[in-house]
Amino acid sequence: MTLTKPFSSQINSIDIDSTEFASRTSLNTVQDNVSALSANVNVSNTWVNANDYATILEARSNDYNTLLEARSNDYSTLLEAQSNDYATLLAARSNDYSTYTSLQANIDTVQSNLASASSNTQIYVGDTLLSNTSVRITAGDGVAFTTNANASEVSFAVQMSNVTSQTFALSGSTNVFTIAKTANVNMVFVIYNGLVQDPSRYSISNTTLTLANTEPLVEGANLEVRFLDFFDLPGSTSEGGGGPSGPVSGYTSGGVGPLNTIDKFPFSADGNASDVGDLTIARYGPAGQSSSSSGYSSGGAPPSINTVDKFPFSSDGNATDVGDLSQARYSAAGQSSSSSGYTSGGITFGPVNTIDKFPFSADGNATDVGDLSQIRYAPEGQSSSSSGYTSGGYEPPVITNTIDKFPFASNANATDVGDLTVSRYYPAGQSSSTSGYSSGGTIPGAVNTIDKFPFSSDGNATDVGDLSQSRSAAAGQSSTSSGYASGGTTPPYVNTIDKFPFSSDGNASDVGDLTQSRGYVAGQQG
Numbered sequence: 001m002t003l004t005k006p007f008s009s010q011i012n013s014i015d016i017d018s019t020e021f022a023s024r025t026s027l028n029t030v031q032d033n034v035s036a037l038s039a040n041v042n043v044s045n046t047w048v049n050a051n052d053y054a055t056i057l058e059a060r061s062n063d064y065n066t067l068l069e070a071r072s073n074d075y076s077t078l079l080e081a082q083s084n085d086y087a088t089l090l091a092a093r094s095n096d097y098s099t100y101t102s103l104q105a106n107i108d109t110v111q112s113n114l115a116s117a118s119s120n121t122q123i124y125v126g127d128t129l130l131s132n133t134s135v136r137i138t139a140g141d142g143v144a145f146t147t148n149a150n151a152s153e154v155s156f157a158v159q160m161s162n163v164t165s166q167t168f169a170l171s172g173s174t175n176v177f178t179i180a181k182t183a184n185v186n187m188v189f190v191i192y193n194g195l196v197q198d199p200s201r202y203s204i205s206n207t208t209l210t211l212a213n214t215e216p217l218v219e220g221a222n223l224e225v226r227f228l229d230f231f232d233l234p235g236s237t238s239e240g241g242g243g244p245s246g247p248v249s250g251y252t253s254g255g256v257g258p259l260n261t262i263d264k265f266p267f268s269a270d271g272n273a274s275d276v277g278d279l280t281i282a283r284y285g286p287a288g289q290s291s292s293s294s295g296y297s298s299g300g301a302p303p304s305i306n307t308v309d310k311f312p313f314s315s316d317g318n319a320t321d322v323g324d325l326s327q328a329r330y331s332a333a334g335q336s337s338s339s340s341g342y343t344s345g346g347i348t349f350g351p352v353n354t355i356d357k358f359p360f361s362a363d364g365n366a367t368d369v370g371d372l373s374q375i376r377y378a379p380e381g382q383s384s385s386s387s388g389y390t391s392g393g394y395e396p397p398v399i400t401n402t403i404d405k406f407p408f409a410s411n412a413n414a415t416d417v418g419d420l421t422v423s424r425y426y427p428a429g430q431s432s433s434t435s436g437y438s439s440g441g442t443i444p445g446a447v448n449t450i451d452k453f454p455f456s457s458d459g460n461a462t463d464v465g466d467l468s469q470s471r472s473a474a475a476g477q478s479s480t481s482s483g484y485a486s487g488g489t490t491p492p493y494v495n496t497i498d499k500f501p502f503s504s505d506g507n508a509s510d511v512g513d514l515t516q517s518r519g520y521v522a523g524q525q526g
Helices: 007-119
Strands: 143-147 154-156 163-169 176-178 188-192 202-205 209-211 220-226 249-253 259-266 274-283 287-290 295-300 306-311 320-324 333-336 341-346 351-360 366-376 380-383 388-391 402-407 417-418 427-432 435-439 449-454 463-464 475-479 482-486 496-501 508-513 520-523
Touching: 143 320, 154 351, 176 351, 188 202, 202 435, 220 508, 249 295, 249 306, 249 402, 249 475, 259 482, 274 306, 295 341, 295 351, 333 463, 366 402, 366 417, 380 435, 388 427, 427 482, 427 496, 435 482, 435 496
Parallel strands: 287 333, 287 520, 333 380, 380 427, 427 475, 475 520
Antiparallel strands: 143 154, 163 220, 176 209, 188 220, 202 209, 249 259, 249 520, 259 274, 287 295, 295 306, 306 320, 333 341, 341 351, 351 366, 380 388, 388 402, 402 417, 427 435, 435 449, 449 463, 475 482, 482 496, 496 508
């Protein structure tokens, strides 16, 4: 080999080559690195792509799961809603069925009770069942039997023998009422707007009727009370327990003329009287009495007579002569227990103090059963449940204010138990369940004073009001709630019908007219 350069130069050349080799080697390394990088880039790209796909898959998977969950929730909600709707429907239908079943059961019970009542009617006095031979109701005298396809019915006339009927107009709040006599709840029928009430809906204490109403009473509605008087007979005394009755109408009989007219006016509404019959004898100055079924007019003039007339309450008609007083007289006072009429005082050839008594149960003459505390005529009568009262009067030349009292339970003389506020004669007498009233009269000179005295204790009267006009010789009538004074003379004679309340002290008001002006008349109520 030919050396063209120095050796050292050749080494340098080799070094250069070596360097170039080394550089190539480095380039190869770079190339490897680039190749590796490229491979890594491919791997990275593949990883990126894999991550994107995984992300997409995961996103789609989440969306799908969300969709499934949403659909599942919607389906569950739908099922739950439908289930609740169905349960509600079942509950409603179950309640409707239960209500229907309960109502039907109640209807069946009522129908069964009605059927049982119609076929097993029984009558009790207190807790004692009366046998068929103890009480017997027959057709006639206000009782009518009718038959239909289902049951036999007994209908009672408003007024009949042994039946007292009272009607109250309701105010919308009042639930306590005063009936005309002491009664047991088993002897009373309470009818509200035509419907007979269950005994649990009311209570009776003596003469007080209390309605146990759970809702307000309808204002203007009618409450009717009926009680059977003949149920008082077992175990009762021969007298007592009556007092004034008169739930339906007032009557004014006789009068100056003389007249035989019997007028009748209503208690349920203010109005004029109508002529409903005649007494057997035209007369003035008779005394008036009332049983539960009939009115009585006893004595009178001119001349003095002893006739006791009787006329029915159940129907309009003329009076019949049913007996005589123990002595002929006029201008006497009349009183009534539950079983007897009384005529006290009066004048024949002179004033008398006789107390006569006649029965309601059978027609017959009166007997002398006692004397007033003083001789007098032109007094007026009042009646409690146990006693008769005779107030005012005249024994010339003395005008008296005396209030006499005599018992119904036994025959006895009267005792002086109090005084009127003004001495007077020819007043009109009225009676509530608790008090006696004496209205109008002559001093001389007609007055309009309305006096009131208590039945519960002996005592003097108090002035509680005035009539609509001063007058005397009027007739007195009593409903369960009001006192009435009809006719009279001021003078002249008048036809006025005055009315004043028992529930509170107050003046009277003019509420109607008699068929003719007259005085010295008798009053009845029934």
